[in-house]
Amino acid sequence: MRWSDIGAEQCSVARALSVVGDRWTLLVLRDAFHGVRRFEDFQTSTKASRPVLTERLATLVEHEVLRRIRYQERPERYEYRLTEKGVGLYPVIVSLLAWGDRWMAGDEGPPLRLRHDCCGGTATPELACPDCGELIDPRDLSPVLREPGPAPHR
């Protein structure tokens, strides 16, 4: 199967990966959440080559994860900002961060922590059930196939 076909797969994980299932793309998103907006700054931070970065940014703009906005007229210069769809990827990046902290930080410990401004806590965010509020244990989630009929409203 080619990656260009996978967006049509009947699986939301596969569909998501057809847009963001690439290391450079995920590094670009990490930087976008850290406030990076300009091509040169993405390049410095990700260390991606120019053609790779150009292609990844174009894909993210095409899929409306980033918006390309002109911030200077002469010469024309553009920056890249997260859309609402892009902001929706925050849990993916935070989950990768949390896993890297937990399993790959080495003796020095995690390079940075996230502070929850609302309470001042620096515990790493975890998945919780919006219905009952409990933190999620993977063994307590069961897949339920969609029933035939009209699509649920979202």
Add this chain to the structure above:
Amino acid sequence: MRWSDIGAEQCSVARALSVVGDRWTLLVLRDAFHGVRRFEDFQTSTKASRPVLTERLATLVEHEVLRRIRYQERPERYEYRLTEKGVGLYPVIVSLLAWGDRWMAGDEGPPLRLRHDCCGGTATPELACPDCGELIDPRDLSPVLREPGPAPHR
């Protein structure tokens, strides 16, 4: 920068991506969380080529995300099971699923939902702060650099 170098980067996201920042790898993990254990079943589900799948499984075993266990002696056959480190990637997969559901499900709606067995709810898990229990708004998280000194105990 080459991907073999990125595991040493001072960033937990980059370190995590050095192991799992690949679409086939993430599809293999999706399947492992659905209970898939055998090479042929991973191949059927991911539609990865044999060499690609062999390489991705070997990398996941090398990084102790999956364990390779012999389940038959003659002929020798092996299956792959998630380790504790592997189970720790569940939030990454669930977050990709949630994003795919929200933004790429199309008119038919998401192909499957996750039910939280503890409460029966089918709301998609979201990130919450383990300290105060509130669901996380990305704008309420601030990065805090590690202070110089001994590593924090984890």
